[in-house]
Structure formats: C-alpha cells, structure tokens
Amino acid sequence: MVDGANVVPRGDGVMRKAWAVMAAAMGSVAGAHAIAFLNLPGEGNTGISGGAWIAAGQLDPDWINVSRPATEPNVPRVVGAASGWLATSATSRWIGPGRSNGVAVVAAAGTYVYRIDIDLGGMSTVGYLEGRLLSDNTANVYLNGDRTTSWATSTSAQTWTNFKIDKGWILGQMNFLEVVVQNSTDSVTGFRVEFTKAEPVPEPATLAGLAAGLALLARRRRR
Numbered sequence: 001m002v003d004g005a006n007v008v009p010r011g012d013g014v015m016r017k018a019w020a021v022m023a024a025a026m027g028s029v030a031g032a033h034a035i036a037f038l039n040l041p042g043e044g045n046t047g048i049s050g051g052a053w054i055a056a057g058q059l060d061p062d063w064i065n066v067s068r069p070a071t072e073p074n075v076p077r078v079v080g081a082a083s084g085w086l087a088t089s090a091t092s093r094w095i096g097p098g099r100s101n102g103v104a105v106v107a108a109a110g111t112y113v114y115r116i117d118i119d120l121g122g123m124s125t126v127g128y129l130e131g132r133l134l135s136d137n138t139a140n141v142y143l144n145g146d147r148t149t150s151w152a153t154s155t156s157a158q159t160w161t162n163f164k165i166d167k168g169w170i171l172g173q174m175n176f177l178e179v180v181v182q183n184s185t186d187s188v189t190g191f192r193v194e195f196t197k198a199e200p201v202p203e204p205a206t207l208a209g210l211a212a213g214l215a216l217l218a219r220r221r222r223r
Helices: 013-029 037-043 204-222
Strands: 064-067 076-079 094-097 110-119 128-136 138-143 152-154 161-165 174-183 190-199
Touching: 037 110, 037 128, 037 190, 094 110, 128 138, 128 152, 128 174, 138 161, 174 190
Parallel strands: none
Antiparallel strands: 064 110, 076 094, 094 190, 110 174, 128 161, 128 190, 138 152, 138 174, 152 161
16 A cells, blocks of 8 residues: 654653653664664665665665564565555665565565664764655654654655754764554555754754853852
8 A cells, every 4th residue: 555952852851851861772682783873874774785775675774673563474674666656766775574575565564664773882972964855655764762752754655755853862872763664454564764954063043042051050159
C-alpha cells in the first residue's frame, strides 16, 4: 500500500538522566556501525555505504531493523522501488522487507522499527541535523528513544518530508535515531532517509538562550 539545546531539554533532571542512560545503553548494543555526526550526510543515507550504493538484496550495515511483526519472515534489506515509490537515486535507496534479489515483498501489517547509531564522542556542541524521509505507509522519526517527540511524520512514498533535529542530543556519547514505520495492511512497506546537513555549531538564538540560562543559574548560586 502506498499511501537547540545540546542536551535533552524536556522534563526534569531525572528524565534527562534517564534518557542519557538509555541512549548509552542502547548505543552499546549495536554500535559497531555507528557513524560520526558530521559524516551523516551521505554516509548515513539509507542504502549507501562508503559513498557507494549497497547492492539490492544486501543488508545496510548502518540501519538496523530493531523489530518487526513476529509473523514477518522476510528480513528488511536494500530493495528496489516498488510500484508507487519514488525511484532510487545516487544519494539513497529504499529499505524494507524483501528477497535476496532485492525485490520488495508483501509484508505483514504492523510496526517496523529501524535505527542508526550516531557517535557524538568528543563533541562539545551540536547545532542541528537536517534530513528528509519517505515511507510506505507512515513513518515517524525519534531521537534517543524519546517517543514523546516525533521530529517528522511521513505519509508519502513519493514526496519527501523534511526534518530538523536541534534538541535532544547527548554530548560526548552514542546517540541513536529511530524510524518507526507503520504498515497498515499486508502490503509492501519500506522507508528512505537522506541526511542533508549536520551542523556542529548551535544557531545564534540557541546560543543566546543557553547563555541566558547559564547566567540565571549563576545568579541563583550567588544568593
């Protein structure tokens, strides 16, 4: 069927610590193919590795299928564009349940979760990450396991949905991005991601807000 801040800003200190611990723990599970933040544009795109296409039918080593319906036997892999999907390009390819020859197959209805590990080791600031998403059927983008904030919701396999993640990063640690795809009926399903910009320096408004926060904290400590 085709159909800011550099730390986690939401919730209190306990919640921020919880997300940090979760990200570090999850990052250790599948960090063998983690990509440095600044290398995401190009290298982190679905179906791309080492600046070249991954052959149809092969697994993408950077995008891990965390879960899929128990009734779905086909492993998500790099597949060709199914009917109604935007054609593949030099910058990205589709990922979804398919055969070893790279043909997308009718897959079980349900939720498919994909993730990519992002290495922020050694980084003292993060500005933002921009990208775009295609999906069949719907898909949402989440950062570091925070399912309360979707950075993009895609409902199209033909028209790109842009996203910009400027909050929620955990500095100096392994972070992870998830794409959660919902397949509404037994049908072909997949997603495609292209990262377009990874900016290490916060925008002026973000820096100003951070400076104001630090100044307020300093005043409170003096009292």
